[in-house]
Amino acid sequence: DSGVTQTPKHLITATGQRVTLRCSPRSGDLSVYWYQQSLDQGLQFLIQYYNGEERAKGNILERFSAQQFPDLHSELNLSSLELGDSALYFCASSVGGLTGGGTGELFFGEGSRLTVL
Amino acid sequence: QKEVEQDPGPLSVPEGAIVSLNCTYSNSAFQYFMWYRQYSRKGPELLMYTYSSGNKEDGRFTAQVDKSSKYISLFIRDSQPSDSATYLCAMSLNSGGYQKVTFGIGTKLQVIP
Numbered sequence: 001d002s003g004v005t006q007t008p009k010h011l012i013t014a015t016g017q018r019v020t021l022r023c024s025p026r027s028g029d030l031s032v033y034w035y036q037q038s039l040d041q042g043l044q045f046l047i048q049y050y051n052g053e054e055r056a057k058g059n060i061l062e063r064f065s066a067q068q069f070p071d072l073h074s075e076l077n078l079s080s081l082e083l084g085d086s087a088l089y090f091c092a093s094s095v096g097g098l099t100g101g102g103t104g105e106l107f108f109g110e111g112s113r114l115t116v117l
Numbered sequence: 118q119k120e121v122e123q124d125p126g127p128l129s130v131p132e133g134a135i136v137s138l139n140c141t142y143s144n145s146a147f148q149y150f151m152w153y154r155q156y157s158r159k160g161p162e163l164l165m166y167t168y169s170s171g172n173k174e175d176g177r178f179t180a181q182v183d184k185s186s187k188y189i190s191l192f193i194r195d196s197q198p199s200d201s202a203t204y205l206c207a208m209s210l211n212s213g214g215y216q217k218v219t220f221g222i223g224t225k226l227q228v229i230p
Contacts, residue, residue: 002160035220042123042222043161043205048215055215090160105151106218108160 003027006091006109014117018079021112023091025072031055031094032074033106034066038087049074081116088113120144123206123221132230136193140206140221143187147208149216150182152191155203155223164204165191196228 003026013019025032034046045058049068060066063081068074078085092106123140130136138152149168153161165180167173167189173180181190189208193200206221 002162004160043220045218045220050215056212056217092160105163105166106161108162110158110160 002107002109004091004093004107004109006089006112008112009110010113010115012115012117013081015081015083017081017116018077019081019114021076021078021089021091021114023074023076023093023109025074025091025093026107029093029095029107030072032068032072033092033094034060034074034076035090035092036087037090037111043090046076078114081114083116086114086116118143121206121208121219121221124224125222127225127227129227129229130196132196132198132228134196134228136191136196136200136226136228138191138193138204138206138224138226140189140208141187142189142208144208144210144219145184145187146210147219148211149209150180150189151207151209151218152178152180153205153207153220155205157202161205196226198228198230201227 005024007022030051033048036044046060047066048056052068063079066076088111090111092108121142151166152164154164155161170182170184177194179192203223203225205223209216209218
């Protein structure tokens with residue numbers, strides 16, 4: 001158990017809809033990262049927050065947004081969903097602003113599997 | 118061209134075999150090199166990380182980095198069915214005050230009893 005909690009584990013919805021994925025980081029971790037994993041693309045970095053502030057953006061679509069709250073949990077909002085958004089969405093956390101204190105060690109949750117029909 | 122290239126496999130080996138997993142990269146600014154293991158329906162977990170060129174050993178696992186060739190490897194000795202998983206290489210560099218981590222696509226490994 002990594003200590004990172006993600007909900008929901010599975011989500012099935014229709015095109016055009018909006019969903020929210022939630023992540024609680026490990027106790028004491030200030031950084032939260034969101035990744036999208038599909039079969040043909042591997043793990044794609046979406047966005048990083050550190051202590052409530054956005055720190056880095058990756059290949060995140062404009063239809064997607066995220067935030068990190070004062071209690072350090074984070075939410076990823078996906079709107080106007082398309083079939084191609086079906087994927088596993090992972091949240092990861094690390095101790096500091098530098099991933100894993102500078103080494104790149106991320107602690108991943110078990111993911112939220114999104115299916116768009 | 119992707120920054121990190123990794124053969125997705127699948128790779129199937131008999132129990133007890135030595136497994137060699139590899140990644141190449143194009144960005145010479147990468148500082149840390151990592152291997153994550155991902156079991157089916159689970160999140161990736163860090164196996165090993167290295168900073169410099171050379172070898173690092175942890176039990177049956179050896180990570181090797183060759184910065185001059187931009188090539189990293191993970192060797193698994195005496196492979197076990199429990200090693201069946203997807204192995205992702207990852208590399209990080211300091212970008213604007215944070216560590217940017219880039220993952221390979223992952224190699225799916227199956228160890229057959």
